Amino acid sequence: MKMEAIGKTRWVIPEGYIPPASMVNADHALMSHEAACILNSGDTDAHIEITVFLTDDEPIGPYKLTVGARRTSHVRFNDLEDPAPVPTGTSYASVIESDVPIVVQHTRLDSRAAEIALLSTMAFAA
Amino acid sequence: MKMEAIGKTRWVIPEGYIPPASMVNADHALMSHEAACILNSGDTDAHIEITVFLTDDEPIGPYKLTVGARRTSHVRFNDLEDPAPVPTGTSYASVIESDVPIVVQHTRLDSRAAEIALLSTMAFAA
Amino acid sequence: MKMEAIGKTRWVIPEGYIPPASMVNADHALMSHEAACILNSGDTDAHIEITVFLTDDEPIGPYKLTVGARRTSHVRFNDLEDPAPVPTGTSYASVIESDVPIVVQHTRLDSRAAEIALLSTMAFAA
Amino acid sequence: MKMEAIGKTRWVIPEGYIPPASMVNADHALMSHEAACILNSGDTDAHIEITVFLTDDEPIGPYKLTVGARRTSHVRFNDLEDPAPVPTGTSYASVIESDVPIVVQHTRLDSRAAEIALLSTMAFAA
Numbered sequence: 463m464k465m466e467a468i469g470k471t472r473w474v475i476p477e478g479y480i481p482p483a484s485m486v487n488a489d490h491a492l493m494s495h496e497a498a499c500i501l502n503s504g505d506t507d508a509h510i511e512i513t514v515f516l517t518d519d520e521p522i523g524p525y526k527l528t529v530g531a532r533r534t535s536h537v538r539f540n541d542l543e544d545p546a547p548v549p550t551g552t553s554y555a556s557v558i559e560s561d562v563p564i565v566v567q568h569t570r571l572d573s574r575a576a577e578i579a580l581l582s583t584m585a586f587a588a
Numbered sequence: 589m590k591m592e593a594i595g596k597t598r599w600v601i602p603e604g605y606i607p608p609a610s611m612v613n614a615d616h617a618l619m620s621h622e623a624a625c626i627l628n629s630g631d632t633d634a635h636i637e638i639t640v641f642l643t644d645d646e647p648i649g650p651y652k653l654t655v656g657a658r659r660t661s662h663v664r665f666n667d668l669e670d671p672a673p674v675p676t677g678t679s680y681a682s683v684i685e686s687d688v689p690i691v692v693q694h695t696r697l698d699s700r701a702a703e704i705a706l707l708s709t710m711a712f713a714a
Numbered sequence: 715m716k717m718e719a720i721g722k723t724r725w726v727i728p729e730g731y732i733p734p735a736s737m738v739n740a741d742h743a744l745m746s747h748e749a750a751c752i753l754n755s756g757d758t759d760a761h762i763e764i765t766v767f768l769t770d771d772e773p774i775g776p777y778k779l780t781v782g783a784r785r786t787s788h789v790r791f792n793d794l795e796d797p798a799p800v801p802t803g804t805s806y807a808s809v810i811e812s813d814v815p816i817v818v819q820h821t822r823l824d825s826r827a828a829e830i831a832l833l834s835t836m837a838f839a840a
Numbered sequence: 841m842k843m844e845a846i847g848k849t850r851w852v853i854p855e856g857y858i859p860p861a862s863m864v865n866a867d868h869a870l871m872s873h874e875a876a877c878i879l880n881s882g883d884t885d886a887h888i889e890i891t892v893f894l895t896d897d898e899p900i901g902p903y904k905l906t907v908g909a910r911r912t913s914h915v916r917f918n919d920l921e922d923p924a925p926v927p928t929g930t931s932y933a934s935v936i937e938s939d940v941p942i943v944v945q946h947t948r949l950d951s952r953a954a955e956i957a958l959l960s961t962m963a964f965a966a
Contacts (some may be wrong), residue, residue, distance in 0.1 A: 465647065468600055468683065468714045474846055476912060476945040477877040477960060481869075492679070492700070499603040501641055501681040515879055515912045521843065534602060534641045534681035551620060551869070555879040555912035555943075557846065565681075565712050567602040572958060574870070581602060581960035582707035582837065586943050587848045591773065593781040593839045594726055594809065617733075617803070618826065627767055627807040660728060660767045660807035661786075691838050693728040707822060708729060708833035709961065717899065720852055720935065720966045743859075743929070744952070751855040753893055753933040786854060786893045786933035817933075817964050819854040832950060834855055834959035 465532050467504025469565035473558045473585040480540055481574045482551035492573050496539045498558060498585070499567040502529040508560045512537075514548055515555040522546050529564065533546070536569075558585070591658050593630025596689035599684045599711040604640070606666055607700045608677035618699050622665045624711070625685060625693040628655040634686045638663075640674055641681040648672050655690065662695075684711065717784050719756025721741075721817035725810045725837040730766070731793055733826045734803035744825050748791045750810060750837070751819040754781040760812045766800055767807040774798050781816065788821075810837070843910050845882025847943035851963040853938045856892070858918055859952045860929035870951050874917045876936060876963070877945040880907040886938045890915075892926055893933040900924050910962065914947075936963070 481494035504531045508531075511524035526546040529535045539548045539556070548554060558566055566585040571578055607620035628634040634657075637650035651668045655661045666673045667680070674680060686693055692711040697704055733746035754760040760783075763776035778793045781787045791800045791808070800806060810818055818837040823830055860871035881884040886909075889902035903920045907913045917926045917934070928931060936944055944963040949956055 468598070469712070470872060471847070474931060474943040476879040476943045477875075477914070477947050478905070478912075479914075497603075499679070499681065501600060501602040503600070503683060505643065515690055515881065515910060517912055517914075519594075532641060534604075534643055534679060535641075536603070536605075536679040553877070553912060553914040555877065557879075565600040565602045565714070567709065567712075568960075569603050569707065570958065570960075572956065574956070578698065578700070578705050579831075579956045579958040580696065580705040580707040581947065581958040582694075582696075583709045583861055583945065583961045584712050586847070586945075586962050586965070587712070588943070594724070595838070623729075625805070625807065627726060627728040627809075629726070629767065629809060658767060658773055659768070660730075660769055660803040660805060662731075662769075691726040691728045691840065691960075693835065693838075695729050695833065703826065704826070704831050706822065706831040706833040708820075708822075709835045710838050713838070746934070749855075751931070751933065753852060753854040753935075755852075755893065755935060784893060784899055786856075786895055786931060788855070788857075788895075788913045788931040817854045817966070819961065819964075821855050821959065822882070830950065830952070832948065832957040832959040834946075834948075835961045836964050839911040839964070 465503050465505055467563040469563040471560050471563055472588045473566040474588050475568045475585045476555045478554035478556055480550040481572050491508045494573045496570045499536045499569060500529050501534045501565045504562055505531050506562050507531050508562045508564050510560045513557045517553050551570040591629050591631055593689040595689040597689055598685050598714045599692040600714050601694045601711045604680035604682055606676040607698050620699045622696045623662045625662045626655050627660045627691045630688055632688050633656050633657050634688045634690050636686045639683045643679050702704040703710045715785050717755050717757055719815040721815040722839040723812050723815055724840045725818040726840050727820045727837045728807045730806035730808055732802040733824050746825045748822045749788045751788045752781050753786045753817045756814055758814050759783050760814045760816050762812045765809045783786050843881050843883055847941040848965040849938050849941055850966045851944040851958040852966050853946045853963045854933045856932035856934055858928040859950050872951045874948045875914045878907050879912045879943045882940055883909050884940050885909050886940045886942050888938045891935045894938045895931050
């Protein structure tokens with residue numbers, strides 16, 4: 463079936479914080495992480511650039527990635543490495559730009575304590 | 589009383605993840621689940637189609653359902669079965685389309701640990 | 715100082731669920747509850763009507779309340795009584811209408827388990 | 841690189857509540873707090889004024905702060921002191937105004953119980 467591209471090409475997530483620790487014996491799913499959940503519903507690959515803003519230094523980026531046509535990708539900020547890892551235990555913000563319309567939702571799973579906590583919000587379409 | 593149809597006809601939820609486990613002895617309310625909470629405030633039944641997008645495969649759908657006039661339905665992705673169950677323990681995204689205006693909110697209750705965690709956000713009106 | 719009325723006059727919260735139980739010895743602040751947090755930033759009182767939609771029955775309402783000029787009110791659905799209490803342990807949705815612009819945010823505190831869980835999202839401005 | 845100013849100049853957060861207690865031995869990161877996460881992506885400093893609305897009294901403010909060009913700041917309401925501390929254990933709401941476009945997200949970390957709970961939502965751009 464032919465799918466339609468939905469969304470906007472620029473999104474903003476002002477909240478960012480990768481907890482510096484996780485519960486003991488956390489597997490990959492339960493490890494503390496922050497994610498940008500991206501949907502590319504259209505028939506063209508999305509070429510995406512993420513810029514990370516800090517509190518006391520110049521922005522880092524762009525981090526480049528591709529989300530295939532008709533695919534979703536839940537990008538963990540923990541996994542971004544080029545041009546530099548996103549610092550943990552400190553506040554950051556991010557701007558996500560794409561060459562085709564996408565939709566972006568922000569989620570954090572926090573397992574610093576013995577139990578998990580979750581937050582999520584739609585990113586701001588700018 | 590006569591009620592007015594409110595909302596939009598297309599909504600997007602980029603975040604999707606059905607935890608593969610629940611706390612021991614969880615009843616139906618406390619079982620890990622993801623839901624699309626839908627309000628059809630108008631005087632006409634809403635015929636709704638949900639398409640589920642995956643990370644490494646073609647989209648699944650449409651899942652078809654009806655939300656009656658002046659009714660709300662909290663649809664659990666866990667319960668969708670036709671044309672195929674939504675896979676658990678993996679990331680997905682969803683697009684929700686209706687023939688009349690509706691409003692959609694996304695919620696997850698996660699009871700993998702001994703306690704529960706919650707997240708929620710309004711879906712993106714596209 | 716003169717304050718400006720900000721926001722919209724109609725808001726929608728598709729998600730609604732008052733947990734039927736709370737942790738043992740919960741005080742008022744930690745009792746399971748759902749709230750519509752309303753800000754009336756302007757210089758005129760806001761006369762508000764809430765309509766509650768159900769899954770299998772006709773809507774209940776309107777619940778009437780006033781939020782004073784330059785005041786905020788965090789309305790607990792648990793506390794609505796006239797024309798009828800909002801049922802607990804079942805899904806509902808709500809539409810909130812005002813005669814002056816307001817802003818509405820939805821929050822749930824869930825203390826069914828020994829610990830608390832929180833969710834929140836801006837309501838949908840319709 | 842030249843960065844573009846993104847967002848709006850006025851934001852609203854109707855929900856506000858600073859839990860009056862934290863878990864025993866909480867460090868600064870795990871202390872109960874409410875934050876307005878602000879991104880100023882542009883090349884000009886943002887001069888920001890926050891007004892806090894209460895349930896039974898006149899608004900407090902403005903609280904004044906600056907977020908530098910190309911910087912993010914996660915402002916804790918707990919830390920606002922001039923013209924007066926934000927009261928804890930009671931409901932409030934806030935309006936955030938800037939002389940240049942910004943984006944604002946609301947987050948609460950609640951550690952009243954032994955574990956933490958999180959909520960977050962994009963603020964309302966008014």
